[in-house]
Amino acid sequence: MEALDLARWQFGITTVxxxxxxxxxxxxxxxxxxxxxxxYRTGKLKYLQLTKFFxxxxxxxxxxxxxxxxxQEFQFGMNWSEYSRxxxxxxxxxxxxxxxxAFFLESxxxxxxxxxxxxxxxxLHLATIWLAAAGxxxxxxxxxxxxxxxxxxxxxxxxxxxxxAVLNDIGAVLFQNTAYIAFFHTIAASFLVSGAxxxxxxxxxxMKNKQVDVFxxxxxxxxxxxxxxxxxxxxxxxxDMKVMVEQQPMKVAAAEAIYETQDQAPFSVLSIGDVxxxxxxxxxxxxxxxxxxxxxxxxxxxxGINDLQQxxxxxxxxxxxxxxxxxxxxxxxxGFRLMIGLGMIAALYALWVLWAFRGGRTPRSRFxxxxxxxxxLFPLLGISAGWIFTEMGRQPWIVFGEQITADGVSPLVxxxxxxxxxxxxxxxxxxxxxxxxxLLLKYIxxxxxxxxxxxxxxxxxxxxxxxxxxxx
Numbered sequence: 085m086e087a088l089d090l091a092r093w094q095f096g097i098t099t100v101x102x103x104x105x106x107x108x109x110x111x112x113x114x115x116x117x118x119x120x121x122x123x124y125r126t127g128k129l130k131y132l133q134l135t136k137f138f139x140x141x142x143x144x145x146x147x148x149x150x151x152x153x154x155x156q157e158f159q160f161g162m163n164w165s166e167y168s169r170x171x172x173x174x175x176x177x178x179x180x181x182x183x184x185x186a187f188f189l190e191s192x193x194x195x196x197x198x199x200x201x202x203x204x205x206x207x208l209h210l211a212t213i214w215l216a217a218a219g220x221x222x223x224x225x226x227x228x229x230x231x232x233x234x235x236x237x238x239x240x241x242x243x244x245x246x247x248x249a250v251l252n253d254i255g256a257v258l259f260q261n262t263a264y265i266a267f268f269h270t271i272a273a274s275f276l277v278s279g280a281x282x283x284x285x286x287x288x289x290x291m292k293n294k295q296v297d298v299f300x301x302x303x304x305x306x307x308x309x310x311x312x313x314x315x316x317x318x319x320x321x322x323x324d325m326k327v328m329v330e331q332q333p334m335k336v337a338a339a340e341a342i343y344e345t346q347d348q349a350p351f352s353v354l355s356i357g358d359v360x361x362x363x364x365x366x367x368x369x370x371x372x373x374x375x376x377x378x379x380x381x382x383x384x385x386x387x388g389i390n391d392l393q394q395x396x397x398x399x400x401x402x403x404x405x406x407x408x409x410x411x412x413x414x415x416x417x418x419g420f421r422l423m424i425g426l427g428m429i430a431a432l433y434a435l436w437v438l439w440a441f442r443g444g445r446t447p448r449s450r451f452x453x454x455x456x457x458x459x460x461l462f463p464l465l466g467i468s469a470g471w472i473f474t475e476m477g478r479q480p481w482i483v484f485g486e487q488i489t490a491d492g493v494s495p496l497v498x499x500x501x502x503x504x505x506x507x508x509x510x511x512x513x514x515x516x517x518x519x520x521x522x523l524l525l526k527y528i529x530x531x532x533x534x535x536x537x538x539x540x541x542x543x544x545x546x547x548x549x550x551x552x553x554x555x556x
Contacts, residue, residue, distance in 0.1 A: 088493045090502040091163035094509065096475075098155050100468055101513050105149035107467050108460075110224055110271060111278025111313075112142040113217045115305065117210075124210050130298045133532035138282060138302075143198070144523050148516060155509065163502060167482055167492030174240045174251045175230050178258065182226035190219025224274075225267050232263035234483050235474075236331045249486065262331065265323050272316035273427070273467045279309030280430045280460045285528055287437055287456040290446055298532050303441050310434035310463075317427060322377065329378040329386070332484060334396070334409060335477035337389045338416040340374055349374040349386035352417075389413075403488065411479040419473035426466030433459045 085093075116139045123131035157179065160168045168175075193216040200209045233239075239256030240249045251257070283306025286299040329336050337343075340352050350369035372382035379386075387395075389410055396409040433455065440447045482489040 085499060087163075087497055087499045087502050088490055090499055090506060091493050091497070092489065094163065094502060094506040095159055096472075097506065098152070098159065098509055098513070099475075100472065101517075102149065102152040102156060103468055103471055104464060105145045105152065106224075107270075107274035107277040107464065108145045108281060109142065109149050110220050110274035111276075111309070112138060112145070112281065113213070113220055114275070115278055115282055115309065116142055117213045117217050118305070119302075120210055120213055124206060130301065133295075133298050133534075134302055137298075137527075137532035140527050141281075141285075141524060143194075144520065144527070146194070148520050151516070152513065162505070163494050163497055164482075164492050165494040165497075167487065169248065170487055170492070171233070171237075171240075171249045171483055174233060174237075174249050174257065177251055177254055178226040178230040178233075182223050182230075186219050186222035186226055188219075190216045190223060193219060221271070224271065225263070226258075228266045228270060229258050229263040232260060232266055233257055235266075235478060236260060236262040237483050237486050249483075261327055265320060265327055269317065269320035269324050270467075272313050272320055273463070273470070275313035276310055276317055276427060276430055277460065277463045277467055279306045279313060280433070280463050282306030283310060283434065283437055284456045284459040287441065288453060289528075289531060290441070291448065291453050291456065295531050296446075300441070300444075303437060307434040307438045310430050314427065314431040314434075321424075325377050326379065332478065333387045334389065334392045335411065335416065336378060337387060337392055338411045338413050338477055339420040339473065340386075341413055341417050342374070342386060342388045343390050344388040345385055345391045346388065347375070347385045348372040348383055349378070351377065400485075407480070407488075409480060411477050416473055416477045419469045419476065423466050423470035423473060426462045426469065430459060430463040430466075433462075 116135055119131050119135040119138065122128070123135060193212045196204065197209065197212040197216055200212060204212070237249070238260050239251060239253035241252050242248070243250050257263075282302055286302035286306060289299040290296050290303065325336070340349070342349060348371055350371045351373035353368045353370065375384045375386055376382045378384070393409050397405060397407065400407070400409075437456070440452065478484055480488045480490070482492040
């Protein structure tokens with residue numbers, strides 16, 4: 085394998101691994117804040133227990149996300165120096181904002197939340213978790229804005245002397261429709277993942293007859309989070325599809341394995357056989373649905389792969405007549421379907437769990453227990469499949485229309501060096517996975533902490549009347 089292929093594999097492995105922790109972090113922090121708010125308003129200790137229980141699971145994922153996320157930025161300079169040289173002035177701006185503003189906000193207030201239980205007043209301590217949650221949203225937005233530039237580059241010009249992209253409109257980079265629709269879609273999907281995690285863990289604990297009074301309310305919270313977020317995922321996905329047709333029509337064509345331009349283009353539910361040939365085989369399709377999803381019109385044409393390939397050959401002659409602009413169709417086709425299908429499984433689980441646990445009932449079957457214990461994996465793998473589809477569907481471009489992936493790799497890094505780092509990262513990440521799973525299972529099995537002190541803010545209240553002194 086060449087250095088380019090290995091560099092892509094390494095970036096894919098480390099990125100997907102890191103991304104497993106992202107949706108769990110983005111959604112769970114808001115649910116933890118909700119549980120703590122319920123405790124603040126009602127004084128019921130079960131909400132305090134839920135806050136500390138799911139807060140601990142959130143912190144484990146947050147720490148792992150930080151550790152694995154650092155590697156991503158290093159890789160731009162390690163294996164993708166030509167990409168960094170070309171778009172560093174533009175791509176680096178939102179990433180710098182994420183590090184200096186968003187991550188600083190979330191980490192600072194998260195630290196205050198962790199260590200402030202018996203040191204901060206109740207209301208102020210509650211505010212810290214909400215501000216930390218807001219920081220995670222900002223962090224996600226800046227990162228998705230940077231990625232949106234790769235999908236649809238705007239707000240820049242090419243320096244004729246250096247050939248580098250130079251930022252000339254940060255507002256265009258941060259607030260283009262590609263960025264905010266991707267943010268809307270990703271956050272909704274993250275809440276779906278986190279809702280599945282909360283509902284699944286809570287249902288499993290109740291079925292095991294462990295702290296039933298504590299975890300039963302969390303089942304409804306998680307299930308309704310899944311259902312509401314599923315609606316927003318569908319709406320934002322529809323918006324994203326329509327933008328994608330305008331900006332990256334080849335990705336849409338590859339996602340549906342449509343090789344020839346079609347009026348009333350069908351949506352392929354399933355294709356049996358090789359979708360990477362000249363045409364898909366044995367397709368189970370819904371006529372006109374893809375046209376409607378892409379344009380809002382059941383009769384509108386959708387461009388096919390072959391026509392788009394010819395169009396790009398004429399539009400980008402600098403890459404030669406043999407350049408292949410078609411992404412790997414099987415990955416985009418099945419990635420798109422896994423994204424949708426696995427998310428739908430979580431929504432069906434939410435409907436089932438609301439029915440099965442209604443009125444104080446508790447299902448006892450082995451299937452119900454296994455389903456609850458594993459349900460979070462379905463939307464988590466679904467959102468990961470969606471991310472893979474988004475990135476693989478852009479190929480062969482690393483920055484769409486401006487730089488192909490082959491031109492972004494570091495020219496002085498050889499295949500042996502990439503092999504070494506890829507094996508090293510994989511081994512380290514395997515160890516981290518064992519630690520992560522071990523910690524999660526340990527604390528899930530232990531359950532919600534028993535509240536010994538009914539008011540964890542008692543010490544902070546005692547300090548309210550004390551005079552503060554400054555000493556140095």
